[in-house]
Amino acid sequence: MKISKTEENYLKAIFSILEKGKPSASTNSISQKMETSAASVTDMVKRLAKKKLAIHESHKGVKLTKEGNKIATMLTRKHRLWEVFLVDKLDFLWDEVHEMAEELEHIQSKEMIDRLDNFLGNPKFDPHGDPIPDADGKFATRQQTPLNEFKVGEKGTVVGVRESSTPFLQYLDQLGLGLGSKIEILEKYEYDNSAKILLNKSKEIVITGKVCLNLFLQK
Amino acid sequence: MKISKTEENYLKAIFSILEKGKPSASTNSISQKMETSAASVTDMVKRLAKKKLAIHESHKGVKLTKEGNKIATMLTRKHRLWEVFLVDKLDFLWDEVHEMAEELEHIQSKEMIDRLDNFLGNPKFDPHGDPIPDADGKFATRQQTPLNEFKVGEKGTVVGVRESSTPFLQYLDQLGLGLGSKIEILEKYEYDNSAKILLNKSKEIVITGKVCLNLFLQK
DNA sequence: AATAATTTTTAGACTAATCTAAAAATATAT
DNA sequence: ATATATTTTTAGATTAGTCTAAAAATTATT
Ligand SMILES: [Mn+2]
Ligand SMILES: [Mn+2]
Ligand SMILES: [Mn+2]
Ligand SMILES: [Mn+2]
Numbered sequence: 001m002k003i004s005k006t007e008e009n010y011l012k013a014i015f016s017i018l019e020k021g022k023p024s025a026s027t028n029s030i031s032q033k034m035e036t037s038a039a040s041v042t043d044m045v046k047r048l049a050k051k052k053l054a055i056h057e058s059h060k061g062v063k064l065t066k067e068g069n070k071i072a073t074m075l076t077r078k079h080r081l082w083e084v085f086l087v088d089k090l091d092f093l094w095d096e097v098h099e100m101a102e103e104l105e106h107i108q109s110k111e112m113i114d115r116l117d118n119f120l121g122n123p124k125f126d127p128h129g130d131p132i133p134d135a136d137g138k139f140a141t142r143q144q145t146p147l148n149e150f151k152v153g154e155k156g157t158v159v160g161v162r163e164s165s166t167p168f169l170q171y172l173d174q175l176g177l178g179l180g181s182k183i184e185i186l187e188k189y190e191y192d193n194s195a196k197i198l199l200n201k202s203k204e205i206v207i208t209g210k211v212c213l214n215l216f217l218q219k
Numbered sequence: 220m221k222i223s224k225t226e227e228n229y230l231k232a233i234f235s236i237l238e239k240g241k242p243s244a245s246t247n248s249i250s251q252k253m254e255t256s257a258a259s260v261t262d263m264v265k266r267l268a269k270k271k272l273a274i275h276e277s278h279k280g281v282k283l284t285k286e287g288n289k290i291a292t293m294l295t296r297k298h299r300l301w302e303v304f305l306v307d308k309l310d311f312l313w314d315e316v317h318e319m320a321e322e323l324e325h326i327q328s329k330e331m332i333d334r335l336d337n338f339l340g341n342p343k344f345d346p347h348g349d350p351i352p353d354a355d356g357k358f359a360t361r362q363q364t365p366l367n368e369f370k371v372g373e374k375g376t377v378v379g380v381r382e383s384s385t386p387f388l389q390y391l392d393q394l395g396l397g398l399g400s401k402i403e404i405l406e407k408y409e410y411d412n413s414a415k416i417l418l419n420k421s422k423e424i425v426i427t428g429k430v431c432l433n434l435f436l437q438k
Numbered sequence: 439a440a441t442a443a444t445t446t447t448t449a450g451a452c453t454a455a456t457c458t459a460a461a462a463a464t465a466t467a468t
Numbered sequence: 469a470t471a472t473a474t475t476t477t478t479a480g481a482t483t484a485g486t487c488t489a490a491a492a493a494t495t496a497t498t
Binding site: 086090091092099102103107108109112114115116119177192 | 301305308309310318322323325326327328331334335336437
Binding site: 439440441442443444445446447448449450451452453454455456457458459460461462463464465466467468 | 469470471472473474475476477478479480481482483484485486487488489490491492493494495496497498
């Protein structure tokens with residue numbers, strides 16, 4: 001059974017919605033992520049269900065079957081490994097790689113991706129700190145806490161971002177923040193959830209509540 | 220103006236037919252290369268003409284415009300650079316890479332391909348000895364002669380193959396022949412154009428006229 | 439030059455993927 | 469509980485890319 005690039009992108013979209021803890025993905029949430037109409041989503045979801053990749057109950061949202069989940073996981077693996085390649089080998093910045101990976105993930109060769117994994121030194125996390133599933137689909141786990149849950153005086157290292165949109169990543173670059181940055185909380189302002197932090201033991205900066213929410217740190 | 224993957228593959232097919240010296244590509248020759256019906260070719264050729272990528276005169280075949288030629292050249296560049304990547308970095312064999320490159324060539328990023336070129340050390344020839352156009356579309360040239368034009372006693376080094384189908388390449392592997400192999404002609408048999416050669420100054424083997432025709436050597 | 443063979447084009451149909459507009463189902467507010 | 473708003477599905481249309489069968493044009497053969 002062959003799966004089109006479009007079907008693959010839908011599977012990945014559903015996967016990423018379910019990943020965030022939702023019990024099922026709604027038609028509207030998928031249409032937003034895919035930037036297509038709700039009608040198109042209904043069509044496609046039916047096709048995925050017919051192929052036994054998804055389970056669809058009318059008006060009750062979509063889940064993935066074991067097979068659908070497997071495919072989405074392998075797409076995530078490919079996407080993230082290519083991102084590592086682009087950053088580590090071709091020296092792209094972390095905010096430049098998503099669109100290219102979005103295309104590269106559809107190249108069909110398990111052998112190639114396993115060799116790429118090896119060539120890259122079997123990385124466990126992508127340039128945004130997201131875990132890379134191994135050849136069996138197993139995700140690495142890591143202890144991480146969003147910055148907004150830190151208390152004054154606590155310290156940590158940035159290991160991931162909740163959202164990896166280009167504007168957010170570029171904003172972090174501007175602030176001098178990236179994976180590996182050392183942070184100590186100096187002050188927290190209840191009023192708007194912003195905070196003053198000490199960056200890499202050298203620079204004091206103020207960041208908004210939104211930034212705090214989107215940064216994951218290891219204590 | 221955006222060009223679909225299918226349109227790109229047609230451009231490349233037309234390009235490769237014209238490359239062999241033909242003044243124009245016939246509908247049938249394209250349909251053979253693309254493994255589609257002649258009717259589909261006519262349809263597509265009209266679309267390419269409408270986009271000013273090809274010139275089509277009814278019943279007289281197709282040529283490429285400057286723009287069409289440029290695009291086909293860049294696709295060839297991408298295809299061949301990815302083949303080098305797969306062989307040099309991921310350790311694939313020369314007969315394993317074509318299908319993957321056939322997909323990779325459609326990834327849309329000039330910046331990425333220029334960086335890949337650089338990462339690979341700006342190779343001038345692909346794993347089959349075919350020239351890789353540079354960022355401006357210029358092909359490297361090289362003095363090369365098909366083995367069948369060699370005379371008894373002459374020596375040379377294999378630098379390319381005329382045809383790079385998997386069966387042919389695997390057959391060469393079996394014979395112990397590849398790019399860089401040193402060859403001296405020991406005997407030529409007029410009867411069926413086969414020849415006895417000394418391979419790498421150590422092994423005597425007999426090869427058919429067909430093989431002689433498909434190997435390019437540098438004297 | 440007429441006929442036969444081959445190549446190319448046209449006509450009409452099909453599928454995947456998309457859309458808009460309207461209908462139906464579900465959720466929310468009064 | 470009814471009315472209103474939102475979400476989801478259905479219906480019908482469109483475009484790219486493909487096909488087969490038949491018509492038209494070109495090339496080869498007698
Ligand atoms: Mn994608
Ligand atoms: Mn990522
Ligand atoms: Mn291709
Ligand atoms: Mn090649």
